[in-house]
Amino acid sequence: MKKMKKSVFYHAGCPVCVTAEQEIINLIGASNVDVVHFGEDKSRINEAESAGVKSVPALVTPNGNVLHLNFGASLADVKA
């Protein structure tokens, strides 16, 4: 059995984020994704930025690629 590194889903609680989160969990399984809510953990914004996240919701894959899923808010707005 292949063990997969987890993806990380970053979001900020916006309606677009919530829909995308639900879909990602449906598609890849809750156990394969770490969900980070910036409203609850601002300290991880820098980590996301370093990974290349420009807006939320976004999924950083185990390969390190960033998939920006629709558009909820820019990272600048999240930081403000």
Next chain:
Amino acid sequence: MKKMKKSVFYHAGCPVCVTAEQEIINLIGASNVDVVHFGEDKSRINEAESAGVKSVPALVTPNGNVLHLNFGASLADVKA
């Protein structure tokens, strides 16, 4: 075992599309996604548009939600 309806991944062969396609296949498995390349099948552009696809690459989930993944090209550009 839960049988899942397939997602549909629409793209147009752009570099952004190819990366996203590979990641989606890694994440959800090739057997869970139908890949539609508009360069090879223009007739499916209308179907995508009806589903709410505005740009490619995009994934339409089994629930009918559209996840626009990064930005490769608008559907208008694809049609042109």
